[in-house]
Amino acid sequence: MVVCQGLCKRYGAFDALRACDLTVTAGEVFGLLGPNGAGKTTLIRLMLGYIHPTAGTCRVAGIDVVDDSVAVRRNVSYLPGDARLPRHMRGKGVLEFFAAMHPDGDLQRSLDVAQRLDLNLRTHVAFMSTGMRQKLALAVVLGPRTPLLVLDEPTANLDPTVRAEVLQMVREARADGRTVMLSSHVLSEIEETCGEVAFLRRGVLAHRLTMSELFQQHRITGDLDRPVADRLVDPNSDAIPMQFADRLVCSLADDAAGVSGASGSNSSTTVRLDTSGDLASFLGWLDDLGIRRMRVEPLGLRAVYDAVHFGQTIPVGVSTAPQGAMHAAGTSRPSEETVS
Numbered sequence: 001m002v003v004c005q006g007l008c009k010r011y012g013a014f015d016a017l018r019a020c021d022l023t024v025t026a027g028e029v030f031g032l033l034g035p036n037g038a039g040k041t042t043l044i045r046l047m048l049g050y051i052h053p054t055a056g057t058c059r060v061a062g063i064d065v066v067d068d069s070v071a072v073r074r075n076v077s078y079l080p081g082d083a084r085l086p087r088h089m090r091g092k093g094v095l096e097f098f099a100a101m102h103p104d105g106d107l108q109r110s111l112d113v114a115q116r117l118d119l120n121l122r123t124h125v126a127f128m129s130t131g132m133r134q135k136l137a138l139a140v141v142l143g144p145r146t147p148l149l150v151l152d153e154p155t156a157n158l159d160p161t162v163r164a165e166v167l168q169m170v171r172e173a174r175a176d177g178r179t180v181m182l183s184s185h186v187l188s189e190i191e192e193t194c195g196e197v198a199f200l201r202r203g204v205l206a207h208r209l210t211m212s213e214l215f216q217q218h219r220i221t222g223d224l225d226r227p228v229a230d231r232l233v234d235p236n237s238d239a240i241p242m243q244f245a246d247r248l249v250c251s252l253a254d255d256a257a258g259v260s261g262a263s264g265s266n267s268s269t270t271v272r273l274d275t276s277g278d279l280a281s282f283l284g285w286l287d288d289l290g291i292r293r294m295r296v297e298p299l300g301l302r303a304v305y306d307a308v309h310f311g312q313t314i315p316v317g318v319s320t321a322p323q324g325a326m327h328a329a330g331t332s333r334p335s336e337e338t339v340s
Contacts, residue, residue: 131157
């Protein structure tokens with residue numbers, strides 16, 4: 001559905017997007033993650049032909065966005081992160097206006113979405129709350145049955161119940177065979193809906209993963225005798241069995257408060273083990289190690305997000321991207337920065 005090759009956007013000396021190679025398969029929900037200013041909106045606007053690339057190409061539904069951006073937008077329904085609606089119109093009038101504008105507009109579907117979101121369409125836009133305007137924008141965008149649906153922060157300013165309903169509509173769009181590109185800062189929403197995720201950082205597509213791979217990752221923490229822990233984190237040690245070597249990353253806890261016991265060779269320390277694959281095969285070995293106060297939890301998208309954007313080691317099993325998925329990924333080690 002979307003194929004970007006070497007896509008770049010430069011403003012003077014500033015690179016808003018650099019050498020982006022991205023493929024989005026038809027019929028999937030694809031997530032875009034990254035802090036504010038990472039390049040997500042720039043990528044979307046390039047895809048839709050609102051701005052022209054400095055270099056590279058992009059095709060949407062087989063159409064080159066530079067050659068015929070109008071044809072591209074016929075195939076797309078787009079919710080921008082800063083959607084503006086006519087303030088002098090009532091809600092129903094807005095739906096009628098946009099349904100008539102888009103070639104695939106469907107007023108009844110938009111009205112049905114508004115009803116599902118519990119939106120009063122008799123109110124003027126000028127008198128709507130921020131959340132009501134977001135619902136109205138969603139009703140506009142979810143009306144047309146376009147092959148591609150692009151949603152930039154679709155659940156912003158919505159209460160939890162309405163958020164859940166919007167995510168259900170995303171899943172329904174996928175079930176209908178449509179492709180959805182979803183940009184969100186709410187990681188749990190990405191985990192619930194997306195099949196694949198790309199991470200943007202400072203204009204570079206820095207990492208990509210399949211969610212099915214992520215769901216096989218677990219983080220185990222617990223206390224170990226210090227000599228045993230030191231052997232596990234020693235790269236020259238054979239403490240980790242061969243069958244686990246490529247599925248396990250061991251490290252000592254960074255938090256000094258996690259260290260317990262008396263000082264000396266028999267003191268204990270907190271270790272962290274990131275695992276990939278079937279967890280059951282590790283349990284017997286962990287028991288033999290003598291690990292205490294063990295806690296097991298799914299790794300989750302937050303751990304990968306932090307690893308990408310804070311320069312940490314990307315957890316085992318999720319550190320590779322499909323062939324050709326990225327260009328310039330991992331060209332430099334990210335430095336610490338604030339994540340929005």
